[in-house]
Amino acid sequence: MPTDIPQPSFVLIRPQMGENIGAAARAMWNFGLDRMRITAPRDGWPNPKADAMxxxxxxxLDEAQLFDSTEAAVGDCTFVYATTARTRDLTKPVFSPEAAMADAAARVGAGQKVAVLFGPERAGLENADVAVANALITVPVNPEFPSLNLAQCVLLTAYEWRRAQGAGDAMQVGMAGTDWASTAEIAALASHYEERLEEAGFFFPAHKAGSMKLNLRNLWSRMPLTQVDVRMLHGVMRQMVRWKSRGD
Structure with a gap:
């Protein structure tokens, strides 16, 4: 059974190759989508090539709903997006995939039934299909080569749906069992280095010592140090002092 998570239906309009239907299903499930609808697949249904891919x-694929027409496939929906590269002479809102799925997320969250249309591989959606849609989705591709594979377009849209759910940070740091060093820990590290560098005669000439120490403090505060980093740097300085003592 499909999951009970509110989500849009992805509707494949007259898909031609079973392999592309299978790849589209895989792309959908990669991002947690499982509501597939298919209208008039060229090679019939079910399709063993789709299963393999x-x-x-x-x-x-087992749970995909089969329809005879675009109108029937979205008849129960309250808002429909059509993916197309042809947006001229069409008086409809045109979204990027990112903006479209953010809009879809808001609509689904408000209880609307939403669908996204994907056209057949050879030429995409026909004007009659697009006429059914409330809005368009177009991908900012290379204008000299705008054609996208069906599964690629599904993947792009599904990815943006997942992002609209707040899944996946733009950037994260693996902490590997440690935590960020506190301000106090970094201050103690800075004091340790200042003391040892003072003993080594590093702060010379004397009238520049204040600015040199300030620069070092700024250096430490700019570094995103972990607690493990701080312990290691304390150890480095202690070992250097021991090494110098042995040399004497």
């Missing part, structure tokens, strides 16, 4: 997402 879907890999671990075969459940989506």
């Amino acid at each position: 879907a890999s671990g997402a075969g459940r989506l």
Whole structure:
């Protein structure tokens, strides 16, 4: 059974190759989507080539809803997006995939039933399909080569849906069992280095010592140090002092 997580339906309009249907199912499930609808697949349904390409997402194909027309496939929906590179002469809102899925997330969250149309591989959606949609999604591709594979377009859109759910930080740091050093820990490290550098005669000439120490403090505060980093740097300085003592 499909998951009970509110989400848009992805509707493949007259898909031609079973392999692309399977790849689209796999792309959908990569990002937690499992509501696939298919209208008039060229090679019939079910399709063993789709099953082979879907890999671990075969459940989506087993549960896919089959329709005879675009109108029937979205008849129960309250808002429909059509993916197309042809946006001229069409008086409809045009979204990027990112903006479209953010809009879709808000609509789904408000209880609306949303669908996204994907056209057949050869030429994309026809004007009659696009006419059913409330808004368009267009990908900012190379204008000299704008054609996207069906599964690629599904993947892009599914990824943006996942991002709209707040999944996946833009950047994160693996802490490897430690935590960020506190201000007090970094201050203690700075004091340790200042004391040892003072003993070594590093702060010379004397009238520049204040600015040199300030520069070092700024250096430490700019570094995103972990507690492990701080302990290691204390150890480095202690070992250097021991090494110098042995040399004497």
